[in-house]
Amino acid sequence: MVVADSQSSDTGTVLRLRGPLDFKCLLDSTDALLVHRLISSTFETLRSQVKSESCVLMVCDSPVIIWPNGGVHVTPEEISPDTKCEDIHQWIQTDEQESVGKRSAKKKGRKSAAASVINLRLMMETTTTGPASAPILCRTVQKSHFLSTALPVDCVVRVTCNDTIKDAFERLLEALTHQLHEMEKVTLQHMKGTTLLLPEPFHFLLPEPAGLVTVVYPAGVPDSQLEAQRQELHQRFELPHDWPCFKRANAYHFPNEPYKDGYLRNPHLVLTHPTLDNGKAYLVRGIYSYHHYMQDHVDDNGWGCAYRSLQTICSWFQQQGFTERPVPTHKEIQQALVDVGDKQVSFVGSRQWIGSIEVQAVLNQLLEVTSKIMFVSQGSELASKGRELANHFLTEGTPIMIGGGVLAHTILGVSWSETSGQIRYLILDPHYTGAEDLRVITDKGWCGWKGPDFWDQTAYYNLCLPQRPKTI
Structure with a gap:
């Protein structure tokens, strides 16, 4: 090599x-x-x-x-x-x-x-120019x-x-x-x-x-x-x-070759960074797949947003070479939670929600990836988490799953000003139900920059911050 x-x-x-x-x-x-x-x-x-x-x-x-x-x-x-x-x-x-x-x-x-x-x-x-010659056949008997x-x-x-x-x-x-x-x-x-x-x-x-x-x-x-x-x-x-x-x-994926699995990669790359006074963007590092409602012939509209956010995170670890395990299905996620004793056997095949704590458990069980949990008692506090989030993307570079109430999203980065405290969040929304149309996804905000008012100001939120294994 x-x-x-x-x-x-x-x-x-x-x-x-x-x-x-x-x-x-x-x-x-x-x-x-x-x-x-x-x-x-x-x-x-x-x-x-x-x-x-x-x-x-x-x-x-x-x-x-x-x-x-x-x-x-x-x-x-x-x-x-x-x-x-x-x-x-x-x-x-x-x-x-x-x-x-x-x-x-x-x-x-x-x-x-x-x-x-x-x-x-x-x-x-296979054809060559030059004088023609009659073919000669020779027969040799030997072991080879x-x-x-x-x-x-x-x-x-x-x-x-x-x-x-x-x-x-x-x-x-x-x-x-x-x-x-x-x-x-x-x-x-x-x-x-x-x-x-x-x-x-x-x-x-x-x-x-x-x-x-x-x-x-x-x-x-x-x-x-x-x-x-x-x-x-x-x-x-x-x-x-x-x-x-x-x-x-x-391995590098050339731009003129479509991905065979049909998932969009890194839709955020076509977006323009928000303008903040002395602001700087801190983004996910590497490649991920966008997983959202209704993919893979699974109707999870209304209950599968955290599963899809988890799949996006798993795709990141797979495509960076940290794991060779394929992105888990909903049932594999549910079975992992049963295996660690978090859920009953009847949970497999159900349409029950999961949250940040379950995402943390599945990442550890299936990928041997540890995660930190950030607890936010109400959405209004997220505006003050710029330094912690920026540091995560600088040091770990992994997508973040955030769950609050009945909704889950994926945070791909933040634009944050250390001087003014202004902040914007790069959100990948798993609630999208349409086709893999990059223009629709970005124009309609399914992948886009959001302000602090995007979050429910009174709801509690848990953030799962996966920690990158230190390996070569």
Whole structure:
């Protein structure tokens, strides 16, 4: 497991090259040294292929095809090796465009959020030019072990608006060649006999100047067995040792790829921070899923708000790599409360409410996460809790569940002025019953900034503040 490439991803365009490379190796010996030599020889053959003139890179959703070796050849003919990389965007057909081709893309006049990534497909020409020759067949009888798999190549480089296709794709092939070297190291390191563990690349977005970093892990080896490698990476990039930056769950999710589970992620990111005198925003750190009424074919309208807030919190721990456990269902939450002796068996499958204390118990039971409870005797006191809440988001960075009366909400952050005491709360409302429409959710305030008058001034509130495990 090693760094394969590192590039900043917040400016310019990212070229992302993916595609399977056929790995085929005939092992006629079980001698470990010979097997390693044969594996290395096969990887060397693959590196020779990507440097050959038969290597072809196809820009996804476009007619653009690039032969990066032997003088860089590009089609269509309007594109030359000296064309700026950014101009490739004009040829890419997005889902938003009704017509096909370069002209329709130009009519749009602007890029979508996903346009900062150019996806490419790695291919190899199977036909070659040259004198024809008759095929020769040879039959050999021997015992051997044949390894065959598809290496999931996935490498990225960042290019600027001034980079030409020739320069950018030379760098991309260098990154690809380097990644094959890293795949070879991981394969040899984790190979057992003639069993090959597939090397898988993952991208991680780190603070600048590191940017987007690629790491190769062996498939089938859990994160729990890779802690030593992660510690080495944390030291290399001078990262804190209390946050699992390089666990697979923390892998970077490219903006042009939808999440397969259908949940919205981090809807608060499109909101503008409130303006307060000398105010500063303190926000949840990392990625969470928005869980609300009526999802997952469960009609919990009127009773499941705290369950949904708890699910949002659990999603945060899962997507930051603190746990591999899936987000629990309502019944799993109820069963956890029965298991800890908080509820009777009849509670499972019921439509009974839960509150902050139950949320605390479930987090401890299912995720082994401890929580602090903040008791507020009446809603008017929440306006004076700016320092405590700001400190929580600075030190822990986890979503907060707040329950009062019959309502539960999720607090994702606060904007607070230490000088004036002014405060605004970033609220994620689990009572929403509609579709996963980001515009509706933010425009209608289901995710939005609220003032102190949002809370019932006379009702009591309990806040569950999950504490982040200190782990690498």
